[in-house]
Every structure is written in structure tokens, then in C-alpha cells.
Amino acid sequence: MSCAVLTDSTFGLELCLEATTAAVSAAAAALAEKDPRAALALPSSSLQAPPNLHVWAGYAGCARRPDYERLYAPLCSLFPKGTDVRLTGDAELLTAPLYASMRAHVRECVTTICGTGSVSLLWRRDGERWVQAVRIGGWGPLLGDEGSGWATGKAAITSVLTAAANGIPLVEWQERVLAHFGVTSANDLITASCALDPDLPAPLADSERKKRIAACTRIVVGAAGSDSTGAARRVLQKTAAQVVDNLEPLVDQLQGSAVLVVAGGLGQVDAMWREVHALMEARKWHWAELVKLPDPGMSGLEALIESHM
Secondary structure, three states: OEEEEEEEOOOOHHHHHHHHHHHHHHHHHHHHHHOHHHHHHOOOOOOOOOOOOEEEEEEEOOOOHHHHHHHHHHHHOOOOOOOEEEEEEHHHHHHHHHHOHHHOOOOEEEEEEEOOOEEEEEEEEEOOEEEEEEEEEOOOOOOOOOOOHHHHHHHHHHHHHHHHHOOOOOOHHHHHHHHHOOOOOHHHHHHHHHOOOOOOOHHHHHHHHHHHHHOHHHHHHHHOOOOOOOHHHHHHHHHHHHHHHHHHHHHOOOOOOOEEEEEOOHHHOHHHHHHHHHHHHHOOOOOOEEEEEOOHHHHHHHHHHHHOO
16 A cells, blocks of 8 residues: 655654644545545554555655654654655655656656745656756745745735835735735735734744745736736746746756656646746757646655556
């Protein structure tokens, strides 16, 4: 039996393991509803599993060796002895489609996450595994995350602030940004968008603020095709340029034809990807294949199933 887990290790060990336990228990319950036989193997009331259980756990913030060493043993303790546990950063789950037999000939792969945060990596095949060769970004909102939903949301907020500071009337989508933060004036927008929820632990409050800013992306995307001022599309173009800037050092290191795998909510948005595609075309970049990955966890599960059949 195979299981793929996708969660975040940046909140600390205890919260991370709690989230993992909840995720695996929920998956077991969902599986039991679809197949009664699975309920006998993995009942939703516990984490008991068959002895041939294979687990691929991809955690945001767990690509660094110290994080791996801190998390691996507690993670293994959640499963029966003898479970094959593979612990990686969440970005490595994006290599899952490359394990398919139809892509066995592929030697290089570039993955990019354009979600709430962002990270881009170059991978090279080493036997049966993919090895990270180059990494760009993924340092969080204070030090990076260009080309992400957070970056798009930040650009949307600064678009509102810039218009208001220069006496330019706000358009409908910019008014929606104000409403999203519960304010009616741009004068209150900085405080509202930067505020932390005092009722949450600091790591969770910071994460919720980041998500709140990133949620402005939906407003921008919804307006990009109808905003007569072009302000919404300019926000998307700015983010698209950041995505391509992140990819450029990886493209420079390619030794041949490569597959590009894109994950994250923003990476699945057609309006956004048209802007990215235009910039890549201008640079004459050509990919052997473009793979959109709406559910990296499911792709990881499918890779585990194929490799252990």
C-alpha cells in the first residue's frame, strides 16, 4: 500500500506531526469509504497499516539536512515498523510524473512551484532517482517568494496604494482589494494587510497573513481581462517576469532537452501562464514537455504505486 503526504514543516515539529497525523487519518477514512477492503488494512481510527506500506512525505521547509534529521525519526514513529518512509521537501514531489515509464528517457527536469510561495529547481536523473542540481528561491516572503501568489497579492496592494497616493481613482478590482482587508480607505490598507492575528501562535499568524495577501491573486486574475486601465494585467505581467527570472539560471544550466513541471494554484491559471509563455517564447526557450500538476500529492502517490507494482 502507498501513501503520499504533503504538508508544512516550518511551523515546528509538534504542529507538523499533528498535521501529518490528521492528513493520514483523513486519507485513510476517505479510502475506507471507497473500498471497504482498505478499511481492514488501514482503519480510520488508527494509523495501523500493512507491513508493505510505502510512504512519500513531502514537507515545505524540509529540503535542508538539519530539518530532515529532526523530522525523520518522529515521522517514522507514526507508522508500523518496516514501513518504507521517504522524506523529502515538497518540491521533490513535482518530479513524480518523471517516474512514469513513458518518460523513462528524460534526463533533466525543471520544476517550479507558483503557489502561495515559490521555488524553482533543476533535477537530473541518477539511476532510479532524481537529484537536485540547482535551486532558485523558496526562501519565504521576507527573503524571496517572487513569482508567487504572495508576490502577486503584494503587487495588487501596492497598486492600490500607488493609485491612492497619486490621486488616481481606484477601479473596481482595487476597491475589492480594500474590501478583502475590511477597509474602505487606502490609508488603512498598510495596517490591515500587515497585521498579525494576536489570537494565533506567531508562526501560524505569519502564515495566515501570507495567505491573506496571496488571496488577492484571485481578484487580480478575475479583473485582468476586463480592467480598461490595464493595471490588473500589469500586476500579472510583473509576477510572470519574476517566474521567468527564477527559471533563467536553471535554463542556463540545462545540458539538453528538459521537461518543465509546474505546480501551485497560480501555475494553473491560464491568464497567468499566457504571460509566462510569452516571455519564454521571447527568450526562445523550448521544452520537451510542459506538465501542469494541480495535485502533487496525488502524483507522488501514483509514482509510488507504479514503482512498487
